[in-house]
Amino acid sequence: MTTTATRSEPRIHRAWWVAGITMAALVAAAGFRSSTGALLVPLEEEFGWSRATTSGAVSLNLIVYGLTAPFAAALMERFGVRHVVAAALALVAVGSGLTLVMTSPWQLWLLWGFAVGIGTGALALVFGAVVAQRWFVRHRGLVVGIFSAASSTGQLVFLPAIAQLADGPGWRWAAGLVAVFALALVPLVLWLLRDHPADVGTTAYGAAAATSDAVDPVAAPAPRAVPDAGAGTVALRTLRESSSSRTFWILFGTFWICGWSTNGLIGTHFIPAAHDHGMPATTSAGLLALIGVFDIAGTIASGWLTDRVDSRYLLCGYYFFRGLSLLAVPWLLGPHVHPSLFLFILFYGLDWVATVPPTVALCRQHFGAERASVVFGWVFAAHMVGAGVAASFAGWVREWRGDYFGAWLTAGLLCVLAAGACLLIPRVREGVTAAT
Template sequence: MNIIQNRPFGQRYAFVVVAVIFLSLLIAAGMRSAPSVLMLPLENAFGWRRDAISLAAAIGIFLYGLAGPFAAALMDRVGLRRTVMASIALMSASTALSLFMTEPWHLIATWGIFSGIGSGAVASVLGATIVNRWFKTNRGLMMGLMSASSATGMLVFLPALAALAQYGGWRPVVITVSIATAALLPLVYFLVPERPSSIGLTRYGAEGDNEQDAPAAQGNFLLSTLDTLRRAARTRVFWYLFATFFICGFTTNGLVGTHLIAFCGDMGIPEVRAAGLLALMGVFDLIGTTLSGWLTDRFDPRKLLGVYYGIRGLSLIYLPYSGFSGLSLTIFAILYGLDWIATVPPTLRLANESFGDRSGPLVFGWIVAGHQVGAATAAFFGGALREMQGDYVLAFQIAGMTAIGAAALSLLIDPAETRGREVAQPA
């Protein structure tokens, strides 16, 4: 018997589910950020070019996003818990297999293809699905907390992984990530039910028993997922959200998450200290993204996105000319950290307002795919441009200008164009 059947907290059991999913998202984010720590050790151990290592990171990031909408549809059909557990097992196994790699294509297969597919289900779409299933109120705040888990993943993992890489090479990093990922399996199995009705509850904030969960969807989940994309793609709202989130990924985990440590290394800053900068960003993003969720429940999400992208663009343009002193890097880490994933809660709210509670998370999955396409582009683009130019200056300048463009584009989004439209196929 699962201990969740005892449901000792009533409606507040939703927060137990959030805690487990927060931890799962945290560890998945730590796994996805590990290639930034592995870049220099793999270069030293095998003599692999930085653009080859960046390619593996880019493929992992791309599949991390592409798998999201299919995972969201699969959760509706075979079950959330089964989907998440299978994904976690794939993440752990693929990471462990990389211990035996000797060629760049081994890195691409393990850290790129298999871990990318596995981690795609343990990403923003999982957070969106959990929030929509378990909460009637406080959705923005909860999504902000879920989104902040990626920053917390950097906070918890990167300094420790960087220290392991500096003193023990790349293998201890791989072992640590694989074990941490596998440890999630019993937590998800015992503590995460499919939905509130599975244990006789309603969503948090729902009044009475009249709030019923939608029945599980039927049919071919691949065709349904693609059909949802086709229907959503007919709207301007979708493409505005897709474009801004493409730039979001391009300017965060794609460029900064993958290349900041290497950029600092080029400037003579030790790897552990550079990882500490990302950890500092993680501290402030935990604050900033949670605050963003609170703000999203109260203010126009389009204006919030405009502010977030504007601050991000100015921060990226500033970095190459900061002198890389301790003070200037601290200022950058604080400003950039507050803004890192603050865009997620207002973007999800706009998706839900535009496409409805049932279709919103699946459409959001495709928007997140745009985020990861942007991140994958920047991960490879940054490494390739570094090889051609000899530094990262131009890459960061380009990223900063695209973020300012996203700030302007955010103000054009109009949820009223499709408000409440359910674009998924009927169950």
């Protein structure tokens, strides 16, 4: 009987097909998000807008992007991942497409801040965490690492092309590329993505092995159940229940710093900062894309380590060394790429979003599999609010001081603080959920 059942199973588990289309959507969302840094200077030159104006639009985008995440996770629980993701891609296409005809700053804030912010927020790493939680038991940490690396792949694929288009035909061609690609993904998502293994008569990858080997008994996803409350109610209720936990606030605060030191500072201001030092935008965009190349390896490795090493120690090391690297940036930027700057790109790239797999694991360990996705949604919201504050803060520092020195110093010190805070998270025994 066992042999017959085995022969009837598909050669490739359906979870990997779902993971593939999830990767494509995450790559696209990351590409849409990373395009803003390459378009700041062209927009300022054409419309005469200040760095504070354009940075403010990016800040709004990042904040809306983050705050969308927990509600998107709850919407996915209620209406299904497939429909939410397809709607999000369509919204990104509309928001990016309408920038082609904008003429005023308020339109930039509306389209970049709200339309693209909400659309990409629903396609954030919370989306990947939901898919990994539902479809994988074996190699879940590794899969989360692969999904996290998709954000870097998005930079790698899109950013050099966007920078070249902005520098050549113009920024409208770059915005158009984003709109067309987002729209093209919608039918693929509707065709390949499925909400839950039970929808196609299967189980999560590795679920049977987890049951027989007694590995993480709370990890195997339960059959799909529609929540008995609206998405907003579920998200807010989870926040209220989790907010009594010290662990939640440590993860919330450290991920706020993570967003400050990545999307908010490097993702938004690395290209303009390098431009201040005489480096061409195409060169700095290439370096930012190179960060994405190294981060693919770093984040996948972090996912592998998360399955084997205490996540608290991983986060401590990631934040500490990231802080040291950011403190060195003011002395590394220049008109040319020197070996020391390349070493920063290598080191920082390996650490870019390596924090995601251990953070997701800690959410699951401390708050349980059922609440982990929405809890991580709120933690991720802190990440993007921190990024939004950093984008405006760095733009304000640049306007006030004429350089980014204060922004680099602040980000470096915050990361060192986050490293120490991670050691205050209590340890949880395998298979035991404790919100403390």
